[in-house]
Amino acid sequence: MKSSTRLVLLLSALIFTATMGSPPATALSIHSSVSKNHSLSETSSAFYFWGANGHRIVGQIAENHLSKRAAKAVADLIEPEGLAQVSTWADEIRSDPKWSFAAPWHYITVEDNETYDRLPDTPRNEQEIKNIVDAMLYCESVLRNPEAKREKKVEALKFLVHFVGDIHQPLHVGRGDDRGGNTIEVSWFWQPSNLHRVWDSGIIEQEQLSFTEYVRFIDHATDQQIADWQKATYLNWVHESFELRSSVYAFGAQQGDDIKLSYGYAYKATPTVKKRLVQGGVRLAGLLNSIFQ
Ligand code: ADE
Numbered sequence: 001m002k003s004s005t006r007l008v009l010l011l012s013a014l015i016f017t018a019t020m021g022s023p024p025a026t027a028l029s030i031h032s033s034v035s036k037n038h039s040l041s042e043t044s045s046a047f048y049f050w051g052a053n054g055h056r057i058v059g060q061i062a063e064n065h066l067s068k069r070a071a072k073a074v075a076d077l078i079e080p081e082g083l084a085q086v087s088t089w090a091d092e093i094r095s096d097p098k099w100s101f102a103a104p105w106h107y108i109t110v111e112d113n114e115t116y117d118r119l120p121d122t123p124r125n126e127q128e129i130k131n132i133v134d135a136m137l138y139c140e141s142v143l144r145n146p147e148a149k150r151e152k153k154v155e156a157l158k159f160l161v162h163f164v165g166d167i168h169q170p171l172h173v174g175r176g177d178d179r180g181g182n183t184i185e186v187s188w189f190w191q192p193s194n195l196h197r198v199w200d201s202g203i204i205e206q207e208q209l210s211f212t213e214y215v216r217f218i219d220h221a222t223d224q225q226i227a228d229w230q231k232a233t234y235l236n237w238v239h240e241s242f243e244l245r246s247s248v249y250a251f252g253a254q255q256g257d258d259i260k261l262s263y264g265y266a267y268k269a270t271p272t273v274k275k276r277l278v279q280g281g282v283r284l285a286g287l288l289n290s291i292f293q
């Protein structure tokens with residue numbers, strides 16, 4: 001055997017052991033002491049958002065698919081920032097009491113036995129926004145309105161970039177009883193977390209890529225996919241997330257209440273997360289291309 005081949009085999013064996021082998025004892029002991037401590041994951045839970053990188057990935061993919069005109073209109077509103085950079089603003093303002101009324105804008109509750117089959121009318125003002133679908137309709141209408149003030153358009157654009165990302169996260173079309181998975185405590189790679197947080201950020205972060213690397217890896221939709229995805233309506237987006245939800249809750253056999261998620265769950269969920277991120281980005285571009293024709 002050539003020495004280079006031997007080296008590759010040795011390295012592969014090492015990597016396999018490192019990634020698939022049993023967790024280190026320290027990680028295990030952290031889990032056993034923390035899994036009983038319910039307050040920890042609640043206080044550290046991040047309500048309402050894909051992690052920052054999920055949003056940046058959607059924003060950057062959208063930026064990559066903008067028409068010339070849309071790219072100019074977007075730049076006129078937010079430069080020197082771009083869509084990736086402004087995508088997290090809607091989460092940053094959540095700690096500002098002045099914006100607390102916008103908390104329900106990040107998600108919609110649709111129960112398992114409910115059908116969501118009609119798009120609502122476009123809200124006429126911010127007070128009429130009850131959920132993420134209302135919020136997207138409203139932001140779109142502000143951006144299309146030639147009379148709207150410039151700073152309102154900037155705000156609407158930043159919100160829209162964020163919400164198109166959020167609605168592609170299956171748990172942002174959430175069940176009410178567990179607040180979109182926020183109250184379902186799980187361990188994620190032996191650390192306390194909750195189901196919503198795993199889907200906002202855990203699965204993405206597991207890949208250990210920067211958002212630009214992530215975009216380079218996944219921004220490869222075909223022209224046909226782009227055309228199909230951009231045809232879909234807000235209603236379709238909600239339905240897709242709703243349909244994906246059943247796989248989110250498929251933990252496999254679990255004993256008692258402890259839901260332990262790691263390699264197996266990540267392996268199954270990652271392709272779904274990647275698809276939703278690309279769809280979100282491509283659709284956001286389609287929406288902005290249509291608004292700024
Ligand atoms: N955050 C709080 N309640 C929620 C719900 N029902 N769905 C999704 N996210 C939520």
Ligand code: ZN
Pocket residue numbers: 047048049050169172196200
């Ligand atoms: Zn979220």
Ligand code: ZN
Pocket residue numbers: 048049050090091106162166
């Ligand atoms: Zn959000």
